[in-house]
Amino acid sequence: MTGASDDSGPRTADPPASSAHVAEKLALAIHEHRILPGTKLSEDEVGEVFGVSRTVVRAALQHLSHDQLITLRRNRGAFVAQPSIPEAREVFEARALLEPRTARSAAERTAPADLTRLQAHIDAEHAALAAGEVGRAVYLSGQFHIEIARIASQDTIREFITQLVARSSLIIALYWQRRSALCESHAHSALMRALAAHDGTLAEEVMQGHLLDLVSSLDLQNRAAAPRSLHEVFGGR
Amino acid sequence: MTGASDDSGPRTADPPASSAHVAEKLALAIHEHRILPGTKLSEDEVGEVFGVSRTVVRAALQHLSHDQLITLRRNRGAFVAQPSIPEAREVFEARALLEPRTARSAAERTAPADLTRLQAHIDAEHAALAAGEVGRAVYLSGQFHIEIARIASQDTIREFITQLVARSSLIIALYWQRRSALCESHAHSALMRALAAHDGTLAEEVMQGHLLDLVSSLDLQNRAAAPRSLHEVFGGR
DNA sequence: TGATACATTGTTGTATACGATCCCGCAGGT
DNA sequence: ACCTGCGGGATCGTATACAACAATGTATCA
Numbered sequence: 001m002t003g004a005s006d007d008s009g010p011r012t013a014d015p016p017a018s019s020a021h022v023a024e025k026l027a028l029a030i031h032e033h034r035i036l037p038g039t040k041l042s043e044d045e046v047g048e049v050f051g052v053s054r055t056v057v058r059a060a061l062q063h064l065s066h067d068q069l070i071t072l073r074r075n076r077g078a079f080v081a082q083p084s085i086p087e088a089r090e091v092f093e094a095r096a097l098l099e100p101r102t103a104r105s106a107a108e109r110t111a112p113a114d115l116t117r118l119q120a121h122i123d124a125e126h127a128a129l130a131a132g133e134v135g136r137a138v139y140l141s142g143q144f145h146i147e148i149a150r151i152a153s154q155d156t157i158r159e160f161i162t163q164l165v166a167r168s169s170l171i172i173a174l175y176w177q178r179r180s181a182l183c184e185s186h187a188h189s190a191l192m193r194a195l196a197a198h199d200g201t202l203a204e205e206v207m208q209g210h211l212l213d214l215v216s217s218l219d220l221q222n223r224a225a226a227p228r229s230l231h232e233v234f235g236g237r
Numbered sequence: 238m239t240g241a242s243d244d245s246g247p248r249t250a251d252p253p254a255s256s257a258h259v260a261e262k263l264a265l266a267i268h269e270h271r272i273l274p275g276t277k278l279s280e281d282e283v284g285e286v287f288g289v290s291r292t293v294v295r296a297a298l299q300h301l302s303h304d305q306l307i308t309l310r311r312n313r314g315a316f317v318a319q320p321s322i323p324e325a326r327e328v329f330e331a332r333a334l335l336e337p338r339t340a341r342s343a344a345e346r347t348a349p350a351d352l353t354r355l356q357a358h359i360d361a362e363h364a365a366l367a368a369g370e371v372g373r374a375v376y377l378s379g380q381f382h383i384e385i386a387r388i389a390s391q392d393t394i395r396e397f398i399t400q401l402v403a404r405s406s407l408i409i410a411l412y413w414q415r416r417s418a419l420c421e422s423h424a425h426s427a428l429m430r431a432l433a434a435h436d437g438t439l440a441e442e443v444m445q446g447h448l449l450d451l452v453s454s455l456d457l458q459n460r461a462a463a464p465r466s467l468h469e470v471f472g473g474r
Numbered sequence: 475t476g477a478t479a480c481a482t483t484g485t486t487g488t489a490t491a492c493g494a495t496c497c498c499g500c501a502g503g504t
Numbered sequence: 505a506c507c508t509g510c511g512g513g514a515t516c517g518t519a520t521a522c523a524a525c526a527a528t529g530t531a532t533c534a
Binding site: 018019052053054055056074075076 | 517518519520524525526527
């Protein structure tokens, strides 16, 4: 109410404006590095942006907090999470446990329609890179991994991988080192070929190597990167 | 509100009654089979029991919903989840991916204090079984698995295992077949011995076998168990 | 001049109020 | 007798109001 229909700006107020919707939008923005780690997400502010009350914002923030995308500090507010270096290692260790075996399962049941979608992901990722939208490329790259879990028909594991991929996006935002074009695309293509050939063993190996490459592209030795301050993040905002 | 101190019955109104506290209490009750799958958790009712408002209850329910311990249905309410047979399989497949390797890691860094705690868990489990408290035994059995992830110093994976163990408890409530005393205790002891010997390979194997045993003790073929109704669950309430 | 204590302000935590949606039971028609 | 449309009751979804806490800025004192 209160004339939420027009409001000032963004899309807002499509139909129901459920909390899940707000959470999704925020998650996407974080995933695409449109909101950087450490940023404060004030309830009032978010509510105003999306044209909803603090109640629904609060629910959305709690949801994101549970995915460890944001950190909720009592009486202080919500902040985009800043995974520490140990946490970053753990995330990729968890991925190393889950994804290779899942890729194997996926290879054994890949259908033609799946390959079409995977190719679409890769194409979109290339397009985003060509357009200079690095954040979006990171997001799409993550979606590729999630898609593989979907092919494996493992919803539970897919849920976990979804969380890990989202956190990986934060980790990339914090510890990305090698800004050379995402060579991952190559790995993704190789993975897709392994799936097309129904070669589970190969898919598992490729995925394992891909994840190792990803970790090695991060700077997880330098301990100075962790206590990154807000001012540092924002540059000179 | 106000005057929630005495109320009618249960513990209620300890001190602050934060939403996390309510969620934890509910989770424990579900975990111990004090609340059975399919049970409706009305916001008003839960709020009254714990002496808090619907706001905090809602937050707690959302938290549990995210862990898939309860199912939230729009305008219908919250119900304790009833994992389907495919979901049950997925849960144990995920555990099979995570836990054996985690047990291996744990074995390589088990400290004396860890063994003490593990033994305490096993003892408590035996005591619960001796007292006929099957639900509590199931809970403690799950905590044992979580403790292993803690020893492995893998907080992220531990979080996942915590979720999976909780869901496993629901699955056991629904599909438990072999009511013979939980032979798991034996497996847990074997696991502890492997950890004490720092034998990672053995620990991994024992854990894998233990999980397979667990699955085989369930009835995941019978499809009639799924659509269990509320009245059936409650008997004649 | 520097440090501490206090008042102020802003933000979150919780409770309550109102509106929307859905389920259940009943009247009426075919 | 069965099916269909409608109304009552209850529950959830969202918004708002008040209270508590933390952070900040200012004034006073050593």
